[in-house]
Amino acid sequence: MENNIFLAIFEKLFEAYGPQHWWPAGSDFETVVGAILTQSVSWSNVEKAIKNLKREDLLSPRALSEIDDEKLHGLIRSTRFYKQKGERLKNFCRYLLKNYDGSLYRLFDKDVYELREELLGLKGLGEETVDSIILYAAKKPIFVVDAYTKRIFCRLGIITEDIDYKSLQKLFMSNLPLDTSLFNEYHALIVKLGKEVCRTKPGCGFCPLSDLCKEVKK
Numbered sequence: 370m371e372n373n374i375f376l377a378i379f380e381k382l383f384e385a386y387g388p389q390h391w392w393p394a395g396s397d398f399e400t401v402v403g404a405i406l407t408q409s410v411s412w413s414n415v416e417k418a419i420k421n422l423k424r425e426d427l428l429s430p431r432a433l434s435e436i437d438d439e440k441l442h443g444l445i446r447s448t449r450f451y452k453q454k455g456e457r458l459k460n461f462c463r464y465l466l467k468n469y470d471g472s473l474y475r476l477f478d479k480d481v482y483e484l485r486e487e488l489l490g491l492k493g494l495g496e497e498t499v500d501s502i503i504l505y506a507a508k509k510p511i512f513v514v515d516a517y518t519k520r521i522f523c524r525l526g527i528i529t530e531d532i533d534y535k536s537l538q539k540l541f542m543s544n545l546p547l548d549t550s551l552f553n554e555y556h557a558l559i560v561k562l563g564k565e566v567c568r569t570k571p572g573c574g575f576c577p578l579s580d581l582c583k584e585v586k587k
């Protein structure tokens with residue numbers, strides 16, 4: 370893998386920022402809940418919702434599947450689109466209870482792509498959410514891509530704007546070793562760079578990738 374630009378970028382990011390310790394959750398179930406709640410909202414708002422669920426002792430498939438909708442909406446209101454997200458949470462929990470006796474361990478005990486197809490079949494779970502669940506809760510090797518990944522790798526000149534989720538994911542997975550901890554850290558580092566440096570208005574002067582970047586603003 371000599372001269373592999375994907376590994377070179379990872380190494381630069383890791384050297385600059387170190388380990389990101391993702392996913393910040395106390396259990397695999399909490400990771401799943403966080404992955405469902407985090408779409409289109411900042412992590413701090415998800416944390417508030419998870420804290421509320423914990424305080425009410427609701428962070429279990431059984432408790433979440435049975436909770437009254439209004440109460441659930443109140444507890445996860447900080448995550449925007451809370452009605453949709455509440456429904457997705459409940460659907461997931463009911464599915465888990467019905468098919469796996471509520472056991473994530475049993476759900477996750479299958480091949481990555483079989484698991485991916487199954488989760489994508491659940492109402493409201495998109496590719497990024499499903500891949501986050503597989504990588505960070507099931508701890509299986511799948512690369513998660515998101516809007517930060519697309520923006521950064523476009524600016525670096527490696528991809529074009531019109532690339533779709535699947536093709537972007539494939540690009541990473543065919544250029545990196547199939548390694549869960551590498552994929553875990555790499556996605557977390559991309560999110561850090563996208564949030565803090567390669568923002569809408571990029572802070573290229575502070576970017577560890579500036580010597581590799583086609584769009585660097587001097």
Ligand code: SF4
Nearest residue numbers: 567571573576579582
């Ligand atoms: S050098 Fe600038 S445009 Fe390029 S990745 Fe870094 S912050 Fe983004």
